[in-house]
Amino acid sequence: MRVAVIGVxxxxxxxxxxxxxxxxxxxxxxxxxxxxxxxxxxxxxxxIIPGGxxxxxxxxxxxxxxxxxxxxxxYENKPVMGTCAGLILLSKHGDExxxxxxxxxLGLMDIWVKRNAFGRQRESFQVRLNVKGIGDYDAVxxxxxxxxxxxxxxxxxxxxxxxxxxxxxxxxxxxxFHPELTNxxxxxxxxxxxxxx
Amino acid sequence: MKLExxxxxxxxxxxxxxxxxxxxxxxxxxxxxxxxxAEEAGAVAVMALHKVPADIRxxxxxxxxxxxxxxxxxIDAVTIPVMAKCRIGHVMEAKALETLGVDMIDESEVLTPAxxxxxxxxxxxxxxxxxxxxxxGEAVRRIWEGAAMIRTKGExxxxxxxxxxxxxxxxxxAIAKLGKLPDExxxxxxxxxxxxxxxxxxxxxxxxxxxxxxxxxxxxxxTFDEIVDGLYRILLEIKEMQRLPVVNFAAGGIATxxxxxxxxxxxxxxxxxxxxxxxxxxxxxxxKAIVEAVQHxxxxxxxxxxxxxxxxxxxxxxxxxxxxxxxxxxxGV
Numbered sequence: 426m427r428v429a430v431i432g433v434x435x436x437x438x439x440x441x442x443x444x445x446x447x448x449x450x451x452x453x454x455x456x457x458x459x460x461x462x463x464x465x466x467x468x469x470x471x472x473i474i475p476g477g478x479x480x481x482x483x484x485x486x487x488x489x490x491x492x493x494x495x496x497x498x499x500y501e502n503k504p505v506m507g508t509c510a511g512l513i514l515l516s517k518h519g520d521e522x523x524x525x526x527x528x529x530x531l532g533l534m535d536i537w538v539k540r541n542a543f544g545r546q547r548e549s550f551q552v553r554l555n556v557k558g559i560g561d562y563d564a565v566x567x568x569x570x571x572x573x574x575x576x577x578x579x580x581x582x583x584x585x586x587x588x589x590x591x592x593x594x595x596x597x598x599x600x601x602f603h604p605e606l607t608n609x610x611x612x613x614x615x616x617x618x619x620x621x622x
Numbered sequence: 623m624k625l626e627x628x629x630x631x632x633x634x635x636x637x638x639x640x641x642x643x644x645x646x647x648x649x650x651x652x653x654x655x656x657x658x659x660a661e662e663a664g665a666v667a668v669m670a671l672h673k674v675p676a677d678i679r680x681x682x683x684x685x686x687x688x689x690x691x692x693x694x695x696x697i698d699a700v701t702i703p704v705m706a707k708c709r710i711g712h713v714m715e716a717k718a719l720e721t722l723g724v725d726m727i728d729e730s731e732v733l734t735p736a737x738x739x740x741x742x743x744x745x746x747x748x749x750x751x752x753x754x755x756x757x758x759g760e761a762v763r764r765i766w767e768g769a770a771m772i773r774t775k776g777e778x779x780x781x782x783x784x785x786x787x788x789x790x791x792x793x794x795x796a797i798a799k800l801g802k803l804p805d806e807x808x809x810x811x812x813x814x815x816x817x818x819x820x821x822x823x824x825x826x827x828x829x830x831x832x833x834x835x836x837x838x839x840x841x842x843x844x845t846f847d848e849i850v851d852g853l854y855r856i857l858l859e860i861k862e863m864q865r866l867p868v869v870n871f872a873a874g875g876i877a878t879x880x881x882x883x884x885x886x887x888x889x890x891x892x893x894x895x896x897x898x899x900x901x902x903x904x905x906x907x908x909x910k911a912i913v914e915a916v917q918h919x920x921x922x923x924x925x926x927x928x929x930x931x932x933x934x935x936x937x938x939x940x941x942x943x944x945x946x947x948x949x950x951x952x953x954g955v
Contacts, residue, residue: 433917434645434666436638461917476642478666478702485664485917509642522701526661540701546639546725547748551629567638568703568725606638 426620429469431495432459433485435477435510439605444473447613461485466494471504471620474511476567476603479540482510483528492531499533504596504619512599513538513570520573534594535576542571542588542601554602556591557582559611564590564602571601596622631748633770639703639726639750640771640869643667643892647882647913648871650674650896653692654699656905663909667703667725669894670696675732675779676897676936679948685733687715693722705752710954711737720749726771728752731953732778732896739822741954743842744768754873756789756951758796759815762860765868766852772866774890775951776874779897781938783881785951786874790888793870800861808861812854818955819849865889874951877902877935879915879928886919901936908932 428448430440437459444457458465466472472495474482486492499505507515513523516530518537523530543550546568554564557580564583571588575581583591590601596619604612629635646666651657652674660668672688673681687708697704703725708715710729715736719727729742731754744751745768754775755761761772774793776786800808819841820834827834840846859867872885873894882893893916895909902908911928918924946952 432645436641436644438644439641477644478642478646480661480702481646481664481666481913484913526701545723546703546750547630547720547723549630549635549639551632551635553627565634565638567635567642603638606634606641 426453426455426470426617427468428455428457428471428473428617429466430457430459430473430475431466431482431486431491432461433491434481435475436603436605437475440473440475440508443605443610443613444617447610447617450610451614451617453617461491463490463494466491467497469498469503471617472498472506473616474505474507474514475605476509476511479510479513479523479570480526480528483514483530486514487529492529495531496533499597502596504598504616505533506598506600506616508600508603508605509567509569512572512601513540515597515599516572533597534592534599535579536572536589536592536594536599537574538570539573539588540570541568542573543569543586552585554583554585554590556612559615562604562609562611563607564604565606566590566602569601572599596620636750636768636770637868640752643703643771643871644869645916646892647909647916648705648892648894649899649909650894651696651900654695656900657696657699657704659906660899660909661700661702663906664913665702665909666892667705668696668700669728669896670704670706670724674897674900675950676781676901677779678732679779687712687719687733690718690722693719693724697723707733708742709733710735711740711742713742716742716747720747724749726750726752729769729954730754731775731950735953740819740841741767752871754951754954755793756955757792758800758860759818760955761793761866761870762815762853762856763818765856765866766849769868771869771871773871773873773894776872776876777941777944778874778950779939780875780941780944781877781898781901781936782875782941783877783884784875785941786872786876786885787888789874789951790872790885790890793866794889797860797864797866800857801864803861805858808857809850809854812850812857815853816846816850820846875941877938879911879932880925882912883915883919883925886916892916897936903933908935
């Protein structure tokens, strides 16, 4: 299988490394590519939108046809994962910050997001979370967004302080934290397995 | 959820913040209006300043932390991270910036240094720091002190990329060199790099005709041996990874889209543009073009396209004509 990590901006390399490890653990043959080419995204079996600045990533994926290709893969029922900025882009409903910055969203999940929900960088934190289907997980939140509301068709995987911080809708997976920053490959393994469901 | 399980300001969180900036452009801004232009152009963060480096150069005198009121205005104007500069070694300016809610502090040679002996012990802060470096030695010392991001010093406010290129090349060459060195030789490198921390102790001991006591702390609570050991561990990590263990940006003299792309080509993880944008004739277009250029640094046709009809870049200075005192890069080694 081929996994594409959207490589326009953010912690792309970190996702590539963890995804490679996860493939190995699952004993699945595959390649992981960081890409800025819409054509490469179109020819992938799974896509990851990394952490970074949602305003910047949004501009860059909508200025060429990367956004279009991600949507196409999602409609073909292929797995798509977004972490932090990626979560914001996957959502259908933005907050006032999203509106103010005219940030375009992919709208693949029926969720309402709040950018910088926990505050600025000094409020960024690490915490042990219980993630449904994965278990106890050391989650790193960096100027993280959160899901404030979700439609019934969204499966809530983890919550923290009354916010939803991990959720799944079909094969679309959104996380407010950064599983790519730790050595724990379980979130990526969970994501890759969606391709075989 | 038990509160004691919550952790703030860990190395993972600080370095993680810097990683989120990768592939991005961080722009110097001096007011809310410029900050909004930067955000709209696709900047990943802004650096809040009182004056851009080119104007700091012209103004002369002591350059200090920006007015907190100005920084707050900029924080309120944008949704992207806001960084601000403190003077080298100035712990209280840094503490004040942390209180304001600045997302990253640049302990910067662009401002007048406040401490001739030491940089800030950045591990003692919740907020992450970025520091300038001209060489691997400077970079390793700053990382050991807790910097979560390194940037080349270049020569700020000149619009001349030559020094940034030089510093990137010096660091890259030194990293490649480390890859071929046996560990015991690397220990000698660590000892050499650590000598810088002995300056204060040596000066005082000499003035009192005393011998240097190996067990005395030389910087904060650390003895010389502890510092050598700390630097040695970082050097081994660099040898193994063949890159710095933190994000490494280019800064100091980047004025055009092609300059920014060139620095990316040399291995920078992203770019700081100081005076280059708001000293150009068309800041919004310049800002957008530099973001595009960093994005597509390996596609020359894009660089050519975004550079078309941009208007005048900032005027620029010949670095070789600067006197020793005019060179900002020699501050804080």
